Amino acid sequence: MNIQDLEDMGCGTSSATKDKKSEKALKAALVIQNWYRGYRARLKTRQRYALTIFQSIEYADEQGQLQLSNFFSFMLENYTRVQEKEPGLVTRLFGSSIQDKDRQDYLGLIEVPDSYCGPRLQFPLTFTDIDLLIEAFKQQQILHAYYVLEVLFETKKVLQQMPNFTHTSTSPSKEITICGDLHGKLDDLFLIFYKNGLPSVSNPYVFNGDFVDRGKNSMEILMILFVSFLVYPNDLHLNRGNHEDFMMNMRYGFTKEILHKYKMRSVLMPPIPMDGDRAEKKNKLGTTIVAQGIRTSGSFSEQLTKQEWEQVVDILWSDPRGKRGCYPNTNRGGGCYFGPDITAKILNKYQLKMLVRSHECKPEGYEICHDGKVITVFSASNYYEEGSNRGAYIRMSSGTTPRFFQYQITRATCFRPLYQRVNAIESSAIRMLKERMISRKTDLTRAFQLQDRNKSGKLSMGQWAFSMENVLGLNLPWRSLSSHLVTTDKDGNIDYMSGFQDVHIQKPVKEVQSTLIETVYRYRSDLQIIFNIIDSDHSGLISMEEFRSMWKLFKSHYSVHVDDSQFDELAERMDLNKDGSIDFNEFLKAFYVVHKFDKLNKSDNKLA
Template sequence: MGCGTSSSVKDKKSEKALKAALVIQNWYRGRSAQLKTRQRYALTIFQSIEYADEQGQLQLSNFFSFMLENYTRVLEEDSELVTHLLGSNIQDKDRQDYLGLIDVPDSYCGPRLQFPLTFTDIDLLIEAFKQQQILHAYYVLEVLFETKKLLQQMPNFTHTKTSPSKEITICGDLHGKLDDLFLIYSKNGLPSVSNPYVFNGDFVDRGKNSMEILMILFVSFLVYPNDLHLNRGNHEDFMMNKRYGFTKEVLNKYKLKSVLMPPIPIDGDRATEKENKVGTTITARGIRRNGSLSEQLTKHEWEQVIDILWSDPRGKRGCYPNTSRGGGCYFGPDITSRILNKYQLKMLIRSHECKPEGYEICHDGKVITVFSASNYYEEGSNRGAYIRVSSGTPPRFFQYQMTRATCLRPLYQRVNAVESSAIRMLKERMISRKTDLIRVFQLQDCSKSGKLSVGQWAFSMENVLGLNLPWRSLSSRLVTTDKDGNTDYMSSFQDIHIQKPVKEVQSTLIETVYRYRSDLQMIFNVIDSDHSGLISMEEFRSMWKLFTSYYSVCIDDSQLDELAERMDLNKDGSIDFNEFLKAFYVVHKFDKLNKSDTKDA
């Protein structure tokens, strides 16, 4: 009996332990699922705002055509501005005209490239960039001229072969994330005849090291032109670079033709033309340099390039407008099958979209998206990946995530950080449309109670901001809700406001300038062709009037004149536009509280 009793006790203890383990396991799984959901919502916020900005960028490209059609004074008096805006004349000068102006001083301690380049130069450049050394402008220009020369000899579409014993590595967007490229080369090996690569564009913008990435890729391409392939992404475009950081990083080292500029009319178009004094033909849609028309894009070709660079796959059948980005299209699985069958292809490996795990498979396995920039939106926001493919075997995926300060943080802290950053961006978007949101809130608040149902609040947010987000689920982070489930809609703005540079200026103007600050900054950078950081008051007024006319922004010009004059602190008749825009910064109440808590601790 003693043995039986002992066995019974042990069985009960085992049963309790098992139940406890199951409870812990269920809690852990539930908690992990909850954190993953919050992380997914955060990524959705980041992506929705990113795509809305890209939509604004495409709309802005049309503004420049509007400017050329309506800004008569610029066309007649400042043809150089038009030339600066729409094209580069670097091709009009000889290579030595540039290189002859640059000396490499003996004091230069960075990498010195030897042409023709070899495998050793790739390694030399990587090691130098790891030490945060800068490649001298002389060598940068040498690399650029050599790369351009070689690319001009190659077709627009390249073909490469694999075999069971020879894989090819495919990488997605890098966006200036140099550490990710270092990691890929470290784990997967440097490019070579036996280790070929395809890089799917979007090398630049957003990140801090776009120039270094380009130099490594270009030098690798020059050493192995048949084994390293560089595809163009939608960010390999000077109009995108002016907005998203690459132009600022490299200034005037080189420029690209933009496919975002509307196509230049060819003979037979109805546009009125007139010759300016620098030998450039100005039309109502753009400029045409003296030269072969074969170098220019027709409207149909321009639309095709936009579709290639901007489109995204979706689950819905057919082909329809890409409403998120504002350019290109969405294409369904039927479109994918039709194209692959037409050209006897097995699958499409593309990039262009950030994915939480670094890659995503859709359209019955026929479309793979690969994205190689980890921590794209925020540290911990997403993994990066690359793919290795060979003949007769399925693709192999390799994931990674570059981590530094947060590498030892538990998952919930990393998710909190990503989510807080996403909510911060979303609240800044909300405050830029505060007046419009309040107007819509009040229209629905028939009883004037200051309350709306969560559904009404979510409808208002979607209607005004135009972001496709799970507003009901996000409401707990954005607005105060009472016990009956109604929202105090004005609480949406209680912890955030735009710092007003001039107290007398009405909030509508502040919100408008803040909302369009990126567009205004880009236009300013175009007008400020000498990069002095200053534009005249007259240029500012003309730019603003044209801008408000194009965007149908109803702002009293006298108010803006008053604001501009107040911002001109030294009364020299010029505006430091960078400081002007920085004056419109967003104040987050909770940031101040958190800083105070940190100090007290």
């Protein structure tokens, strides 16, 4: 019997059946693959929207920070008038506790006890001290204040001898590593050094600023970078970021970290108009910053003009965008946006090939724009939330294209499925956004009601989105976010008050009007910074008179429309023991947002 006979008897059907089964399996695999790709794409879209919320709120807060800086400038401009009305308050706001002491005077005030078991640095510093410091910080040890001061004084001395712009060179056999924002995330720095090696003559680094704030180990990062800089001053380059600024530090955590770890404070305020001798001494110490062109009577060379001040702000706060030209940075409230034409013009003018900058969190740790001429690198992974973004650094050398190295510090989340990680990020972002909404409830309600001419309690999607953006100014995709924030009827109309149903600001006093509560909650960070400056004796208390005076000055500059009698009533009720003083930090803690539903990331509640 031959093969043909077997096929005629039906024995050949098994091959055809296998082919059909294989075809079905292939089609099923393609269907599953396409579904999974779509599923991941939807998750990535949700993650991208969450990151947009985080970033928009971050930039809005930075606008508030710049407004607070303007408040202190307002105080300076109106110094004479304010001093006549509130002399005690002005003295506490602008009086400096910094005295004209040299290095040994300060170090002589501090002793290192024999019981101290942390790292002991030896000056002049060597590579051994870098290694010693890193190993100590890995063990959560804290460097003693004596050594911190020594490092700071020595770093200041070396920096003062260097130009504002530094030059470095590479070769095909010698690369340079560029790192972006670290923001107190010490584990990211450890990982960079583990993967890329410690700084050395043969392994130079550039750190692009924003070393501090937000993370909990800003001091440790500064100490490692400063010690490395002192050992290799020609091979480790430190650029200033917008967070290397004492005003930013008071809002975003570095000042609080110093107080927690060292129980000491040095808050430097803009200079007040004073006699030339005292102003000159302060300038020699390098402790004064002239805000917006306000001058003391010191020499011209020691003061910033308004134009110079604006240039510094532009350098530290600006961001690239796809639109041509140079226009105000409306998101951050400071600096500018610059387009590809501006980049090309500047690079051509100074015969440069590329701009490598930082300052913006990117989901993948870096981003290339402006026809490859601008690179943004961001080295703090999990910046907003665990799993929110990767970190990256760049290696470059002469005649080669940049090489990017990505990473992400993971702990608990690394064992969770992607959808759970996205849900957690999304939930945190929506929670922050709802807190933003409730802090503007009165303004939002008024805007909704102006659109709701029929008094139906409902708006179209377009009307609701317009009102949200008009009041909050966050530049968010409101239509896509609506399912997380409000309820919608079968006709697609939005019940606009439903956005406030599951969240409210806790009232410390029931009788106080909601408008005042919202105002205090909205400006709580600004008020806390001002209070911490006023609290020069570190008592934690502020007198009722100072409390009222501070509020009146703040209200005047911020154009807050709240009746003084309401605030006075609130102040009286918050003085629980009736001793004429208020614990202002405790006062602010009394204003907090209560979420009715903590778990916002339900399986059927999606952004995309």
